[in-house]
Amino acid sequence: MPSSKKVNKRVLVTGGCGFLGSQLCDQLLARPDLELLICVDNLWTGRKENVAHIRDPRFKKVFCGVEDFRSDHRFDEVFHLASPASPPWYMREPARTISANIVGAMRTLELLEDGGRFCYTSTSEVYGEPEVSPQPESYRGAVDCTGPRSSYDEAKRVTESLLFETRRTRGLELRVARLFNTFGPRMRADDGRAISNFIVQALMGGPVRVQGDGSQSRSWGYVSDVIEGLSRYFWRDTFAYDGPLNIGNDREVTVLDVATYVAELVGGREIVFEAPMPHDPTHRCPDLTMARRVLPGWTCEVPYEEGVRLTVEWMKQELSDPARSARVAGASGVAG
Amino acid sequence: MPSSKKVNKRVLVTGGCGFLGSQLCDQLLARPDLELLICVDNLWTGRKENVAHIRDPRFKKVFCGVEDFRSDHRFDEVFHLASPASPPWYMREPARTISANIVGAMRTLELLEDGGRFCYTSTSEVYGEPEVSPQPESYRGAVDCTGPRSSYDEAKRVTESLLFETRRTRGLELRVARLFNTFGPRMRADDGRAISNFIVQALMGGPVRVQGDGSQSRSWGYVSDVIEGLSRYFWRDTFAYDGPLNIGNDREVTVLDVATYVAELVGGREIVFEAPMPHDPTHRCPDLTMARRVLPGWTCEVPYEEGVRLTVEWMKQELSDPARSARVAGASGVAG
Numbered sequence: 001m002p003s004s005k006k007v008n009k010r011v012l013v014t015g016g017c018g019f020l021g022s023q024l025c026d027q028l029l030a031r032p033d034l035e036l037l038i039c040v041d042n043l044w045t046g047r048k049e050n051v052a053h054i055r056d057p058r059f060k061k062v063f064c065g066v067e068d069f070r071s072d073h074r075f076d077e078v079f080h081l082a083s084p085a086s087p088p089w090y091m092r093e094p095a096r097t098i099s100a101n102i103v104g105a106m107r108t109l110e111l112l113e114d115g116g117r118f119c120y121t122s123t124s125e126v127y128g129e130p131e132v133s134p135q136p137e138s139y140r141g142a143v144d145c146t147g148p149r150s151s152y153d154e155a156k157r158v159t160e161s162l163l164f165e166t167r168r169t170r171g172l173e174l175r176v177a178r179l180f181n182t183f184g185p186r187m188r189a190d191d192g193r194a195i196s197n198f199i200v201q202a203l204m205g206g207p208v209r210v211q212g213d214g215s216q217s218r219s220w221g222y223v224s225d226v227i228e229g230l231s232r233y234f235w236r237d238t239f240a241y242d243g244p245l246n247i248g249n250d251r252e253v254t255v256l257d258v259a260t261y262v263a264e265l266v267g268g269r270e271i272v273f274e275a276p277m278p279h280d281p282t283h284r285c286p287d288l289t290m291a292r293r294v295l296p297g298w299t300c301e302v303p304y305e306e307g308v309r310l311t312v313e314w315m316k317q318e319l320s321d322p323a324r325s326a327r328v329a330g331a332s333g334v335a336g
Numbered sequence: 337m338p339s340s341k342k343v344n345k346r347v348l349v350t351g352g353c354g355f356l357g358s359q360l361c362d363q364l365l366a367r368p369d370l371e372l373l374i375c376v377d378n379l380w381t382g383r384k385e386n387v388a389h390i391r392d393p394r395f396k397k398v399f400c401g402v403e404d405f406r407s408d409h410r411f412d413e414v415f416h417l418a419s420p421a422s423p424p425w426y427m428r429e430p431a432r433t434i435s436a437n438i439v440g441a442m443r444t445l446e447l448l449e450d451g452g453r454f455c456y457t458s459t460s461e462v463y464g465e466p467e468v469s470p471q472p473e474s475y476r477g478a479v480d481c482t483g484p485r486s487s488y489d490e491a492k493r494v495t496e497s498l499l500f501e502t503r504r505t506r507g508l509e510l511r512v513a514r515l516f517n518t519f520g521p522r523m524r525a526d527d528g529r530a531i532s533n534f535i536v537q538a539l540m541g542g543p544v545r546v547q548g549d550g551s552q553s554r555s556w557g558y559v560s561d562v563i564e565g566l567s568r569y570f571w572r573d574t575f576a577y578d579g580p581l582n583i584g585n586d587r588e589v590t591v592l593d594v595a596t597y598v599a600e601l602v603g604g605r606e607i608v609f610e611a612p613m614p615h616d617p618t619h620r621c622p623d624l625t626m627a628r629r630v631l632p633g634w635t636c637e638v639p640y641e642e643g644v645r646l647t648v649e650w651m652k653q654e655l656s657d658p659a660r661s662a663r664v665a666g667a668s669g670v671a672g
Contacts, residue, residue: 094501095442098494102438106431126481142476143493145462146512146580148504150497157479158434158494161486165430168484176482244482 008035012075012111014066014104015082017046019186020121020179023227024079029056038062040069044096045084050186066104074113079234080105081121083156087149087277088192094151101155105162109172117173119234122160122244124180125153129281136287137178137244149279160244175234180248180286184223184307185314194255195220195262195308199315202266212276214256217283221249222307225300232295239294246286249300261308344371348411348447350402350440351418353382355522356457356515359563360415365392374398376405380432381420386522402440410449415570416441417457419492423485423613424528430487437491441498445508453509455570458496458580460516461489465617472623473514473580485615496580511570516584516622520559520643521650530591531556531598531644535651538602548612550592553619557585558643561636568631575630582622585636597644 011028015021016039028037037058039051042065051061062069066082082100084090090097105120112118127135128143143153160176167174183195191197198208229247256271263269291298302310347364351357352375364373373394375387378401387397398405402418418436420426426433441456448454463471464479479489496512503510519531527533534544565583592607599605627634638646 092505094505095445095498098438098498099442102434102494106435109431128476140464140478140480144476145493145496146500148501151501154490154494154497157481158438158490160481161490162431162434164482165484165487169428169430 007033009033009076010036010073010113011077011079012038012040012108013079013081014040014069014108015046017041017043017048017050017061018081019050019188020182020223020227021046021079021081022050022186023223024081024230025051025054025059027227027231029054029059034058036060036073038071038073040064040066040082042066045086045089045188047188065100067099067107069107071111073111074116075111076113076116077119078108078112078116079119079121080108083152085123085152086192087152090152091148097151098155101159102162105159109166115173117175117234118163119175119177119230120159120163121230122156122176122178123152124178124246124248124284124286125149126157126160126178127284128153129279130283133283134250134285134287135246137246137290144279147279174243176244177230177233177247178244179226179230180221180246180284181218182221182223182226182248184311186223187311189315189318194218195258195311196315198259198262199266199308199312200319202262202269203312203315203319207270207272208259208263210256210259210271210273212255212280213273214259215254215282216280217252217254217285219249219252219285220258220304220307221247221300222302222304222310225249225302229291229295229298232298236294241290241294245294246288246291248286249304250286250288251300251304252283252285253304258304258308261305262312265308265312343369345369345412346372346409346449347413347415348374348376348444349415349417350376350405350444351382353377353379353384353386353397354417355386355524356518356559356563357382357417358386358522359559360417360566361387361390361395363563363567365390365395370394372396372409374407374409376400376402376418378402381422381425381524383524401436403435403443405443407447409447410452411447412449412452413455414444414448414452415455415457416444419488421459421488422528423488426488427484433487434491437495438498441495445502451509453511453570454499455511455513455566456495456499457566458492458512458514459488460514460582460584460620460622461485462493462496462514463620464489465615466619469619470586470621470623471582473582473626480615483615510579512580513566513569513583514580515562515566516557516582516620517554518557518559518562518584520647522559523647525651525654530554531594531647532651534595534598535602535644535648536655538598538605539648539651539655543606543608544595544599546592546595546607546609548591548616549609550595551590551618552616553588553590553621555585555588555621556594556640556643557583557636558638558640558646561585561638565627565631565634568634572630577626577630581630582624582627584622585640586622586624587636587640588619588621589640594640594644597641598648601644601648
C-alpha cells in the first residue's frame with residue numbers, strides 16, 4: 001500500500017490491457033486512495049478480454065496508442081508498460097516497438113503531475129547476450145544495436161536513459177524495473193515465447209516444438225510474484241539505491257526442461273527440435289542482491305512447475321472458445 | 337560522385353548548419369545532379385554563419401527542429417546529422433538530444449522517396465567505455481544506459497536499431513557511419529570538447545585546462561578527411577559489407593599531448609588540470625579494417641598537428657569579432 005499522504009490519486013497505466021498491465025490494474029483498483037485509473041492500450045498485443053471483468057467506476061479505458069493519448073488530467077502516478085515483449089511481435093514491427101517505448105515515455109512524462117511518480121517496466125533484454133551470470137544491474141550489457149532483436153532491447157535502453165537523465169536534470173520520482181521472463185494467465189496464446197507456445201502446442205495435441213537445442217536457460221517468474229515485486233518497488237518511498245532494479249525469479253531452468261515438463265503434464269506429447277531464434281540469448285538469470293535489499297521479504301514464491309500448472313488450466317479455458325482456438329491454431333506462434 | 341543514373345536529385349540534410357553538416361552541404365552543392373538541397377536546423381548547436389557563404393539557388397534553409405519539419409517534397413537522399421555531439425551540450429538537454437536523433441529519424445524516414453538512400457551519422461560513443469581496442473564495428477559496446485552520457489550514446493544506438501530494422505523489414509538503402517572524434521574549422525568556440533577548448537583557452541591568453549590527468553586518448557580526425565570518408569561511403573552503390581562503418585583517424589593521441597601541442601603552438605601557455613568529466617571514456621580508436629575494404633584509397637591524410645594549426649588560424653578569425661569573443665569568454669566551454 002502506498003504510504004504517501006495524498007488521497008484521490010489519478011493513475012495512468014499504459015499497456016493496461018496487456019498480460020502484465022491488466023494484472024497491475026486489478027491490483028491498483030484494490031487501493032482506497034485511488035480516484036481515477038486510466039488504462040491506455042491500442043490492443044496491439046493487449047486484449048479487451050483482459051480487463052472485461054473490471055466493473056469499478058474509477059476505471060476508464062482509452063483505446064489508442066500511448067503516443068497519441070491526450071488528457072486534460074495530469075497524473076500522480078504513471079506506469080508505462082506499453083510495448084510488445086515477445087520477439088515475433090516486436091521483430092515484425094520494430095519501428096512501432098521503439099515508438100511505443102520512447103515516444104510513449106516522452107508523452108507520458110508530460111502528463112505527470114509535478115512531484116508525481118513514474119514507473120517504467122524495462123527488461124532483462126537490456127543485458128543482451130550476457131557475459132556475466134547472474135546479471136547485476138551494474139552490468140552494461142552486450143546488445144547488438146544493429147541486430148534483429150535490437151528494436152526491443154535498444155528501445156528499453158534509450159527509455160531508461162531518458163528517464164534517468166530526466167531525473168538528473170529536472171528531478172523525477174522514478175522506478176525502473178528490469179523484468180525477467182514472466183509467464184502466467186492472460187499471456188496471449190499466440191504470444192510466441194516458450195512457455196505459452198509449449199502449453200498451447202501440447203493442449204492442441206501437437207508436438208512441443210523447441211527452438212534450438214533447448215539448452216538456453218531462462219529464469220521464469222510467475223506473474224503474481226513479478227507484479228507483487230513491481231508494486232512493492234513502486235510504493236516504497238525511500239531507499240538508498242536509485243535503481244534500476246532487477247525483478248524476477250533467479251531459478252534458472254532450461255527451455256528443454258520446461259518443454260519436457262509441459263509435454264508430460266499435458267500427457268504424452270512428443271518433443272521436436274526446430275531452428276533457433278536469431279540472436280536468442282543462451283542464458284538469463286537476475287542477480288537479486290539489490291532486490292533483496294530494496295524489497296525486504298519479497299521473493300518469487302511460485303515454483304515454475306506450479307506456475308505452469310496454473311497457466312495450463314487457464315489456457316485450457318482460453319482454448320475452449322472455438323473461435324479463439326481456431327485463430328490461435330492459425331497463428332505463427334503455435335506453428336513455431 | 338554518385339554513380340546512380342537519376343539527375344535532379346532532391347536532398348535533405350538535417351543539422352545542416354552544424355560543424356559537419358555545413359561542410360557536407362558545401363560538398364553536396366558541387367554535384368551537378370542535385371536539384372534541391374534543403375538544410376533543416378533549429379540552430380541549437382548549428383549556426384547560421386556556417387552556411388552564410390552559400391549563394392547557390394538550389395540551397396534552401398529551414399530553421400526548425402527536424403521533428404517538426406514538414407515538406408511537400410519527398411527526398412532521394414536524406415543525411416540525418418541533427419544532434420548535439422559534445423557532452424556539455426547533450427548533458428544539459430538529454431531529452432531533446434534523444435528526440436533529435438530518434439524522432440528525427442522516424443520523421444525523415446517518412447520523407448524518403450521509395451528507393452531513396454538514407455545516411456545517418458552515428459558515433460564511436462555507441463562503444464561506451466570500450467573493453468577492446470581498437471574497436472571494430474562488431475563490438476557491442478559497454479554503455480551505461482542510466483549514466484550521465486547515456487542520452488547521446490543510447491539515442492545513437494536506438495536510431496541505428498530503427499534504421500537497420502527498417503532495412504530488414506521493409507528494405508532501405510542505408511549508410512550508417514560511426515564517426516570518431518572530429519575537429520576543424522566551424523566547430524563552435526563554446527563546443528566544449530578538448531581541441532576547441534584548448535585552442536580557445538590558449539588564444540584568449542588563459543591557461544590550457546585539461547580535464548582529468550589527460551591520459552585519456554582520442555583518435556582525432558580532421559573534418560575534411562571525415563567528410564570525404566562519409567561522402568565516399570554514401571555514394572558507393574554496392575559492397576558486400578552492410579554496415580555500420582567506422583570512419584575516423586586511427587592515430588590515437590592523448591588529451592595531454594594535444595594540450596601540450598596547442599599550448600606551445602599558441603605560445604607559452606600554462607597547462608592546468610581540472611576534475612575529470614563524468615564517465616569520460618579512457619580511450620577510443622577505430623578499427624578501420626572494414627573502412628579500408630569498403631572505401632579503398634580513403635584514409636585520413638591530415639595529421640592532427642596540421643589540423644590543429646588550421647583550426648587555430650580559423651578560430652583566431654572567429655575570435656576577432658569582439659561581440660562573439662565576449663560571448664565565448666562567458667561560455668562554460670571556455671571556463672572549463
